[in-house]
Amino acid sequence: MLMDYLRAALAATIASFFVSVGAQEFDLVSFNCLIGYENDDHPEICAEVRPDLKEQVAEANRIWRARNAKELSELRAACEARLMRAYGGDQAKILEAKQEARRRRADFRSQLLAAPNRDNLVDCPAYARDFAAGGERIDIQRPLIDATRDSPARPIKWPNP
Numbered sequence: 144m145l146m147d148y149l150r151a152a153l154a155a156t157i158a159s160f161f162v163s164v165g166a167q168e169f170d171l172v173s174f175n176c177l178i179g180y181e182n183d184d185h186p187e188i189c190a191e192v193r194p195d196l197k198e199q200v201a202e203a204n205r206i207w208r209a210r211n212a213k214e215l216s217e218l219r220a221a222c223e224a225r226l227m228r229a230y231g232g233d234q235a236k237i238l239e240a241k242q243e244a245r246r247r248r249a250d251f252r253s254q255l256l257a258a259p260n261r262d263n264l265v266d267c268p269a270y271a272r273d274f275a276a277g278g279e280r281i282d283i284q285r286p287l288i289d290a291t292r293d294s295p296a297r298p299i300k301w302p303n304p
Contacts, residue, residue: 170296172290172291173225173297175291177299179222181215185204186200188255188256188267189270191256196271199271203272206275210277211282211283214284214288218287220292221288226240243301
């Protein structure tokens with residue numbers, strides 16, 4: 144479910160910003176690495192969309208981070224290796240790509256929060272329940288770490304804003 148949550152959020156971001164970019168050209172794993180798997184917007188979004196669940200969602204996120212601390216560290220290292228490969232070891236290009244990815248994610252977040260049906264776009268009760276409980280579909284699994292580290296990587300080609 145972790146990947147389901149991340150994929151749903153990122154798919155919406157990608158759909159919003161990358162309509163002109165073919166799916167075969169977009170490296171979703173590298174995009175996730177640019178954003179950072181630890182940078183989950185759900186607690187902040189749910190605090191605004193469902194203030195009644197603010198504390199539950201924040202606590203679920205804290206529980207998830209504690210439970211996945213070792214895996215998050217390994218995933219960060221795998222992301223570093225991937226981004227070094229994708230951007231030819233050029234730290235300046237990696238930093239620039241991270242800044243652009245985060246800018247686009249912030250733009251998407253603003254659009255989401257301004258949407259009239261925003262309550263239907265983020266499932267805060269499910270997030271609170273599922274991330275607190277954890278499990279194979281929520282927690283970071285070895286195949287994600289290995290694929291992040293080992294699969295082919297390309298730099299992100301941003302369409303014109």
